[in-house]
Amino acid sequence: MKKLIFIHLLMFSMFELHAQTFLVTDYGAVGDGSTINTSSIQAAIDDCNANGGGDVLLTGGDFLTGTVYLKSNVMLRIDAGAKLLGSTFISDYPDTMPQLPTYVNTYTKKSLIYAEGQENIGLIGEGTLDGQGSSFLGSSERPFGFRFVSCSNVLVEDLRLRNSAFWMMHNFDIDSLIIRNVDINNLTNSNNDGLSVDGCRNVLIENCTVDCNDDPLVLKTTGPANCENVEVRNCTLATWARAIKIGSETHAGFKNIHIHDITVEWSSLSFPPFVGVGTCGINLAIVDGGYMENVVVENVEMEGIETAIMIRLGNRGRVWEDGLPAPAVGYLKDVVIRNVNATVENNITSTITGIPGFYAENISLEDITINFPGGASNPGSSFVVPENENAKPDNDIFGSTLPSYGLYVRHLDSLQLTNVCFNWDDSDARPGIIMDDVTNTPAYVVAGSNGGCVQLASGVEEQESLASFWVDVNGVFHCPNVTSIMTLEVFNSLGQVILSKTKVKLMEDFSNLDSGVYVVALRDGNAQRAVRFVR
DSSP: OOOOOOOOOOOOTTTTGGGOOOEGGOOOOOOOOEEEEEHHHHHHHHHHHHHOEEEEOOOSEEESSSSSOOOOTEEEEOOOTEEEEEEEEESSSSSOOOOOGGGGTOOOOOOEEEEESSEEEEEEEEEEOOOOOGTTTSSSSSOOEEEEEEEEEEEEEEEEEOOOOSSSSESSSSSEEEEEEEEEOOOSSOOOOOEEEEEEEEEEEOOEEEEEOOSEEEEOSSSSOOOEEEEEEEEEEESSSSEEEEEEEEEEEEEEEEEEEEEEEEETTTTTTOOOOEEEEEOOOOOOHHHHHHEEEEEEEEEEEEHHHHHEOOOOOOOSSTSSSSOOOEEEEEEEEEEEEEEEEEOEEEEEEETTBOOOEEEEEEEEEEEEEOOOOOTTOOOOOOOOOOOOOOOOOOOOOOSSSSSEEEEEEEEEEEEEEEEEEEOOOOSEEEEEEEEEEEEEEEEEESSEEEEEOOOSOOGGGGOOOEEOTSSSOOTTTTOOOOEEEEEOOTEEEEEEEESSSSSEEOOOOOOSSEEEEEEEETEEEEEEOOO
């Protein structure tokens, strides 16, 4: 994995302009919660922009508005105790179509606050932006909280963001974006995403708290712009959906992404363990062409979810606007997930999968602990896991039952597992890990009680005396260089030792074992090698 290099964000030096303040009340706005103030707030923004920039200030009231358009060098500041309220009438939100194509236009073209092609803009203050999204329940036309398109130097800071009718925000094709100290509660409608970053570059998100019924942190590429140089840190996320998500719209690329020091918890509208479980903790997917590389997710504590980790290279092949040819299968490589402690609420297994002929590449899981209920039966060797190449990459893409309890891996080139452990509440009859069509990857076993930890079956040290041994097609173990101090162990697919002996023969017969997958390990002092064989 390449070292992540992020551009140090030296932004907003020009906001010495804060000394110049434009009160919306001076333009006729009334903070009574019922007067529509769209024209007054827009007039203050226009005047601020025309006079070189500064703050447009809402203070001492609840200011109701339809769509307003933010302009260069203007910071919309909502004071503590003040609110910017979205109108409850859809007629107050005109359609606004971005110049840059995006699949999002098939969802909605309406926003409470909109900016396109502007620079040095922001939403700041310790007050509240409330979209009053429950007013649009069941409607096909629902506005964003705010939408910024093809802008540069954007700051969103300190605000309380509440009750959007759709995604809370859509940051699309932004160059230099900071979101910090923001508290989001978005639970009043459907598709209530929280922090949405779409094809943006040079992004810092920090110290945010998000509780929503859809994805609280999602990176997308819904058009031709790449998502690059993104750091997300010190955030708390709660959801009924996918907590940390890259995708599923992936029309362009994701590169140099670092997400760390994250807490995933139950949503405030959850009633554990019955209602409101998030579907997935970490969900990384490339399914509409595009690519993903050089991604690190680390230092994550999570609960209130169904599945800990899902990594998927698929082929949904959606296009961002009608008439375009379907994209080719993209690629997904160089991903590290480490230092994760997850408690999940059911037995839907974590997965890392490509599709036939297209492998995910170079994935590393390090210091991962997954606690799960267990108690599932083994579906047996006749169970077939579907490919579902064009399905949406949700945690149940292959169904609610997989033939392994800890990790299911398929169509992958190069997997590294270090200190990956699984703990069940009730003993689970499935093997801990299954690898199917996995290349350039060491053999692993799951060893230990209560689920156990994934261990490299072949040791890091090898002696010449261990360099030549094998199990033939008849189940006979051959070791021409056996010595009197060697120890032999055979592990079943659950990682349990079913045979251990210290007097090893030149040939050991395993042909009496039941059908299944086994690992035979040979030790000589501190040296160890192992081979995997199938009966």
